[in-house]
Structure formats: C-alpha cells, structure tokens
Amino acid sequence: MNFQTKIPLSKQSNNLIDYESNILLLGSCFVENIGEKLDYYKYQSVVNPFGILFHPKAIETLVENALQGKVYTDNDIFFNNEQWHCYDVHSKLSNTSKEWLLNDLNGQIKVLRNQVKSSSHIIITLGTSWVYRNIESNQVVANCHKVVQKDFSKELLSVDNVVGSLQRIVNLIESINTNTSIIFTVSPVRHLKDGFVENNQSKAHLITGIHQFLSQQSLVKNFNSFYFPSYEIMMDELRDYRxxxxxxxxxxxxxxxxxxxxxxxxxxxxxxxxxxxxxxxxQKGLQHKSFNPNSEAHQKFLQNLKEKQKQLQSEFPHISF
Incomplete structure (x- = not known):
C-alpha cells in the first residue's frame, strides 16, 4: 500500500546546478535550510546577506538598493532597545555600534550586487504575504525590530502586488545578469502568529502570484524563471506532524x-x-571519533581521508574542509 501522495517532479532540462555553479539564496528561514545543505556539500553559494527576508517587497527593496549602489547613512538606521537597527534588513545585522551597523550594511550591499551579477542560479523563497508598513515613513519594512506595534499598519499583499514585486525583482536581476536561472518556491513554514486562516490566505496569495507571474514569463522568449514545490511537498507528501x-x-x-x-x-x-x-x-569521516586515535587502523583512515580531500580540491579549488 502507498501511504503518501507523491508530487510529480521532472528533471530540469537546462542550466542544471553543478560544482561550477554560483548560487544566491534569498528569502525566508526555509531558504537557510537549503543553504545549509549546499554549504555542507561544498557548493559555491551565498545565503541571505541581509538575514531572513519574509516577503517579496523586502527582497525587492534590497535587490533594488544593491543594483542602484545605495549607500546607507544615519538616515537609514534608528536606535531602539539598546541597539541600532535598519528597517530594510533582519535583526541579525542589528548592532550596539552605529558605525559597525552602517559598515555591515554597506559591505553586504556590495556582496549582494556582486552575487546577483555573477550567480548562475538565484533561489527565492517567499514566506508570507503579510507586511508591516511604518506609519511615519509610509514604507513597508522587512523587520519591525520589536518596535511598538502602534507605529505600523498591517497589510496583506494582493496577488497583483505579489506579481508586480516579482516582476520588478526579475527585471532588476536581468538588468545585470541575463544568464541566471531564478527558482521561486514558497516556504513550508506556517506563520501561525498571523492566524490559521490568515496564514492560508497569505500562502494562497504567494502561490497564485508566483504562478501568474510565471505564466506571463512563459510567453517571453528564453524565459529563465521556474517554480519548485517545497510547500506542496510538505503539505501533501509530508502531511504528518512527525x-x-x-x-x-x-x-x-x-x-x-x-x-x-x-x-x-x-x-x-x-x-x-x-x-x-x-x-x-x-564530511562524515571528519565527524568520526575514534576509540583509539593512535591505532594503525585510524591513522590509515585519516590518510585515506586526506587523499579524498586532496582529490576533491584538485578538481574543485573552491572546496575547503
């Protein structure tokens, strides 16, 4: 008996990922799970230079800033709860030093621009359609940084908003890199703080928006945007709390x-x-702990491990263990 429903998948026909590929991952916390796998297997990849980004507008803002060569200044940051923050980025970059935060922001904006320009593949994972708009500046923020809730209005991006944001992201990317493959996926992480019904509505807007955008893209010659069903695999094949x-x-x-x-x-x-x-x-060999480190057998094991490392590094110089 088959106790699972299987999502039908087909091998991608062109621009597959190999060890020469250069991969950029942007988006929700699930993209970091995939990034950890790429790092473990020693692919060339950069994951979320500005930390986790939950919604498409946050990704759009940072890609636009990177490609326009934005320089962050005192006007872009604020002090709250004994740290300096920036509404464009995750609290991962927040710092007790204003100078260090600005230095990190301007360093990472260069990293993002260079990575967009050189990436063979860009994976974008969207987590939610819910966004928070700062009432004073009227700008949608990437992260509220625990600022009091009354300073924000909460909004749900419409499907058209999602489509428009994805179109701008792709247009920006293609303005400096026409050879990359852009892979969209929806995070299987549920945002239940928004509410159960609200989370489903949010995911529905993302899924509909992505597919509406891809449908439009398919009419364009040599389109390079794709969808991978992470959300569907979790919801259907793995629909069990285990x-x-x-x-x-x-x-x-x-x-x-x-x-x-x-x-x-x-x-x-x-x-x-x-x-x-x-x-x-x-990797497994490096994690192995011997009961007798000085034994002849273990020394031979270590020598074989070094030979495997050298062989891999001779084929792929970027690999470092």
Whole structure:
C-alpha cells in the first residue's frame, strides 16, 4: 500500500546546478535550510546577506538598493532597545555600534550586487504575504525590530502586488545578469502568529502570484524563471506532524532532508550528485571519533581521508574542509 501522495517532479532540462555553479539564496528561514545543505556539500553559494527576508517587497527593496549602489547613512538606521537597527534588513545585522551597523550594511550591499551579477542560479523563497508598513515613513519594512506595534499598519499583499514585486525583482536581476536561472518556491513554514486562516490566505496569495507571474514569463522568449514545490511537498507528501519540530510549525530535519533530496533530483546534474556522495563521505569521516586515535587502523583512515580531500580540491579549488 502507498501511504503518501507523491508530487510529480521532472528533471530540469537546462542550466542544471553543478560544482561550477554560483548560487544566491534569498528569502525566508526555509531558504537557510537549503543553504545549509549546499554549504555542507561544498557548493559555491551565498545565503541571505541581509538575514531572513519574509516577503517579496523586502527582497525587492534590497535587490533594488544593491543594483542602484545605495549607500546607507544615519538616515537609514534608528536606535531602539539598546541597539541600532535598519528597517530594510533582519535583526541579525542589528548592532550596539552605529558605525559597525552602517559598515555591515554597506559591505553586504556590495556582496549582494556582486552575487546577483555573477550567480548562475538565484533561489527565492517567499514566506508570507503579510507586511508591516511604518506609519511615519509610509514604507513597508522587512523587520519591525520589536518596535511598538502602534507605529505600523498591517497589510496583506494582493496577488497583483505579489506579481508586480516579482516582476520588478526579475527585471532588476536581468538588468545585470541575463544568464541566471531564478527558482521561486514558497516556504513550508506556517506563520501561525498571523492566524490559521490568515496564514492560508497569505500562502494562497504567494502561490497564485508566483504562478501568474510565471505564466506571463512563459510567453517571453528564453524565459529563465521556474517554480519548485517545497510547500506542496510538505503539505501533501509530508502531511504528518512527525515531520515537524516540537513547535509543530517548522519542518524537522527529516522533512528538510526529503525536500532537499527532491530538489537535488530536479536541479542537480548527475555528475554533481556523484561529487556530493564523495563530499558527504569526507564530511562524515571528519565527524568520526575514534576509540583509539593512535591505532594503525585510524591513522590509515585519516590518510585515506586526506587523499579524498586532496582529490576533491584538485578538481574543485573552491572546496575547503
């Protein structure tokens, strides 16, 4: 008997990911799960230079700022709860030093621009359609940084808002990089603080917006935007709480591994998959703890491990263990 419904997936036909690929990942916390997998298997990748970004407007703002060469100044930051913050970015970058925050912001804006320009693949994971608008500036923020709620209005992006934001993101990317493949996906993490019904409405707007945008893109010659069904795999194939963490909201490691394997099947070349096996073997070897470190057998094991590392690094100089 089959106890799961399976999402039908097909191998991507062109511009597959290999160990020469340069990958940029932007978006919700789920993109960081995939980023950790790419890092473990030693792909060339950059994950969320500005921290987690939950909604498309936040990604649009930072991509636009990066490509326009924005320089962050005192006017772009504020002090709250003993730290300096910027509404464009995640609290990961917040700092007790104003100078350090500005330095990080302006350093990361250059990283993002360079990465957009050089990436062979850009993975964008959207988490929610709910956004917060700062009442004083009338700007949609990426993060509220625990500022009092009365300073914001809460809004739900319409499907048209989502489509428009995705179109601007892709137009910006293509203005400096026409060779990249852009992979959209919806995060399987549920934003239940917004409410159960509200979370479903939010995800529905994202899914509809992405597919409406991709439908428009398919009419364009040599379109390079795609969809990967992370959300659908979690909701349908893995629709059991044993695939969730204790909070019953975030996918656990088993679920992340499953979705990663399916992404691997769709987007990685067969050669890359073989290299991943070799990298995985080295990674497991490095984590191995011997009961007798001085034994001849263990010394031989370490020597074989070094040889595997050297072989991989001779083929792919960017790999570092």
């Amino acid at each position: 695939f969730y963490n204790e909070d019953m909201i975030h996918p656990n490691q088993t679920a992340v591994n499953c979705i990663w394997e399916k992404f691997n099947e769709v987007w990685m070349t067969s050669e890359a998959q073989k290299t991943m096996e070799e990298v995985g073997s080295v």
